[in-house]
Amino acid sequence: MKTVAILLIALMSFCMISGTVAAADTKVADAAKTGIDTIKGKITSIDTAKNTITLKEMKTKTEVTLAVDPKVISSLKVGDAVKITSKTGSNVADTVKIFTPKATPPAK
Numbered sequence: 001m002k003t004v005a006i007l008l009i010a011l012m013s014f015c016m017i018s019g020t021v022a023a024a025d026t027k028v029a030d031a032a033k034t035g036i037d038t039i040k041g042k043i044t045s046i047d048t049a050k051n052t053i054t055l056k057e058m059k060t061k062t063e064v065t066l067a068v069d070p071k072v073i074s075s076l077k078v079g080d081a082v083k084i085t086s087k088t089g090s091n092v093a094d095t096v097k098i099f100t101p102k103a104t105p106p107a108k
Contacts, residue, residue: 035088039064040099043080048073053093055082058101067092 041055044063051073054065058081066084068076076082076096085095 036094037086037088039066039084039086040101041082041084043076043078043082046073046076046078053082055084065091068096069093072096 039055039057040059041057041064043053043055045054047053048070050067051070052065052067053073053076054063056063066086072093076098080098081101083097083099084093086093
């Protein structure tokens with residue numbers, strides 16, 4: 001009886017994990033179909049002469065430099081959290097939106 005219960009729990013766990021992976025794969029596939037990338041991060045530097053910003057991505061912690069419209073770049077400052085959309089493979093920002101990141105819960 002214990003063996004059956006353990007096998008049932010293992011099967012249910014596998015099903016939940018595979019469903020999560022399938023959902024993540026679908027999001028990646030949808031982004032590839034639309035050709036639009038979304039990047040969230042904090043601005044680490046602004047170059048107004050070149051109209052570029054460098055930001056540190058929130059998930060991967062990698063730095064990305066993107067060209068931004070001069071009208072938009074004037075409203076940005078170092079430290080702003082931004083959500084940027086661009087065409088896949090492009091280093092030109094199509095949209096830039098400032099947002100307030102969710103607060104992280106304190107460590108226990």
